Amino acid sequence: MQHDDPLMAGHIPAQDREVRSLLDSGRFAEAEAAFAELIAAGANRVSEQWNRSAVLVHRASLAWRLKHIPIALELLAEGWTELDVDRPEGAAAAHTVSMLGYLLETIGHRGPALEMMALSVQLARDTDDSAALAHCLNREGNARIFRAATLPLEERGAQFALARDLFDESRMLTKPGQVKRSAMAGLARALVGVGDADAAERVAQEALALARAADDWFTSSVANWVLAVVRRQQHRLEEARTLASRALDAAETIRDTMLMMQFSLDLAGICEALADPVGEAAALRRTVSASRLAVDALREGLGQALEQRRVAVQAQRMALAAREAALRDPLTGLTNRLGLERRAPLLLEQTASAGRVPWLVLLDVDWFKDVNDRAGHPAGDVVLQEVAHLLRRECRADDLICRWAGDEFVVLLVGSSEDSREAGPVVAERIRAAVDDHDWRLVLGRITKPPTVSIGVAAGPANLEHLFAAADIALYRAKRAGRNRVEIDESPASDPSTTA
Template sequence: MEYDSPLAAGDIPSEDQRVRDLLNAGRLADANQLFDEVVARVPPGGGRWSRSAVLVNRAVLAWRLSRIPLALELAAEGWTDLDSEHPDSPAAAQTMSALGYLLEGIGHRRAALDMLRLAVQVARRSGDAETLAQCLQRLGGILNFRAASGPPQAAEQVFRQAAGYLREGLELVADPAFRRAIMAAYSRSLIGIGAYDRAEQLARDTHDQCVAVGDEWGQAVADWVLGILHQHRGDQDQARDVLRRAVELAERVNDISLLFRFSLDLADACAAVGDPVGEAAALRRSVGASLTAVETLQEGLGQALEQRKVAVQAQRLAVAAQEAAARDPLTGLTNRLGLERTAPFLLDSTATKGRIPWLVLLDVDGFKGVNDDAGHAAGDAVLREIAQLLRRECRIDDLVARWAGDEFVVLLGDTGNDYDIGPAVAERIRKSVDQHDWSGLLGPMIRPPTVSVGVAAGPAKLDTLFKAADAALYRAKRLGRNRVEVEPTARS
């Protein structure tokens, strides 16, 4: 992956991070010396994923230090834990993210993108904000480079994807060094979607911060972004000068992937101003960087990729099995387990945005009668039909779940500034079920089902919301069914 950022705190030892800091400051000799001391130590305990994360990230450091055989050895050793049955820890996400970085650097681009997307999924499940931000930054950085080098007609869409990931990461990250890396990447995405003024402000802020602390890696990326911005604005002379500085910094910090990308852009800038000597020199740099990455690494780590392919497939099957365990087989909705796993993240996100969390709890009226009069097969069909109506009436960001039996839960996502959205959605659902044509499913003699609905809003805790909504649901049943009741105390 071209954007190599500081790691989130947690599983990676502080001395390993110090090696990265020295590299990013262009102090290669000091980084090499400290790395010799670091790599001689056995990774600390804390579980096999933690050990794997340390090993793979040491492989990244070895690659940055041009110690290729050691990089391959460390990567192969760290890769062996990818068949873990429970990839839900920050260390697992860090391992996958670092592997994605290595795979991208050696040219295994599809595998790299798959690995980085999987790392983001695992990071989300882990609940660790810094790790998720790291994974989002690496994925967004790769998408930036794919957009820049891919078909022009597809570039803006890919840049928008990258911007979304990076913007989310920027909201999560606290570490200053890591924040600078995301800011630089995000500014490149903004150029890609035409937000030039905002991109320039962010890139210059990043550049100034990096200069102040001696972060030459971040300064190189910021200069590259500013150079691209000058190109878009037609100032090719300025673009050439700034891109030349970015290339020199990329050489100083020994980042082959950055050097390859920056040199290509510098060659374009030199050609635009009629500088054939500069263009040739930039192309020689890009070719040299490409040969280093491809010839030296692709064969060795490519073999490791093939050897681990079965393990990666097993890993994906394990993830799919986890997802299946959280889904109701009858309706296809999230089940109670899935709701309890996912709700805290949705509620935290809603609260962080200053929105009101809403929970809608509904129960099918007279469902026992449907089973008794029409049979359990018809009852199952009614539940499936209600699940479809819920999907239709709710948004993609809402979490729709079958709680148990004939009870369903809807946890609303971002509600914007509409403070009455919960009751409105509940009434829409009630009316949709009440006005649905059930005759084809139940016949004319069976009483069609309706739903009673309880609605609550308040603290971002699932159990608190559920208890309040359950009280409102009980009131709706007691007052005649087929109605919506809102729990007033939950809104305080």
């Protein structure tokens, strides 16, 4: 998809812009691979040449669209913390506040979402930056259009009128490109909402033609939706059904759940009016599918959880800033051995005092020397980074993940919401399966067999030295028993039932 976004180019690194371009073009496999490179390099690492808060929030939006919800929430919380919310100013701040509002709207935390988008418009007006203002106007306009769909009929007109003015201003501010196309499609829908169907059709047709030429699926989707709404009002239901189907197909191509839910419901209504029960049932199934995607995302964290995480990130950053570099492994970004040794005593004490069982998971990459010998040390480094990524994915944010040395990793489980007496073996098996099931072909090709991990697990209460020694014995048993397996320390001190 063509990207002609001066604001983004000015405040967002090229690699981040490329991920968004791939997403907007519906090329999700390529977007996933490109985003994985960002994560491997450290998703929260931002060069000083960029506005940190803008980059972090933008990366949160990428992670959200790729369904990496925990990463999205962490990046969003950190980006929000970086922003000077008391005195925000400048184009980057306007863009950041606008994206924050969009993400809050997406996860259903609608209370402050619209307020943030309105604030971003005010900030952008103060900058005299037309590109920033156009972006912010579009986001607020889209939010008001979809908010109108949830209101009683008699209250929708006011929202559509506000959206019309926002989109019209955005359209006049920008040169031909993605931002203008999006503004035109949004304006067309707002015009339908205020009763000007003729103008809506004219603008929608123009936006659709421009979107097709630019491979702009978002604008194509909205423009087709607008035309479907117009045809339905004109009682040309066959045409309305065709246009609504095109709109829904495009929304599904870019996996925009808000569009998918609205368009599938409208398509079902058109099919019902046509006495087409088969089409209506198919549209409703697509509604359910889109709803399920949205619910799955919402389960990962609501607005209140985001607020709590933001506060936690801020406190953690203040406490660890002075020693962060010394406590991080530069290859994987994980805590290093020194960091584990410094943090473990307090974490173990807090876990035990809360009545939970602390677990130490020790894992070693099987046959790692063969990877280095056959594929080379750079490939071996990538394997370690991939293992680190899988550990982050399978563990909770409060768990302490460490690269101990070489190809050995340690996970100290202290934040599990599962039954803490079973958490160690459950998480260990999840990690083992994730590594075993991972597609290693992009890293290693067919040069060597795919890596696996052997894991030893031990439970407390105990100090780090005792836990590590017990897990190391279990790891040795796993290696001896054939590798790619989990072994649990069998000593009485490691029996969770003795810790009550």
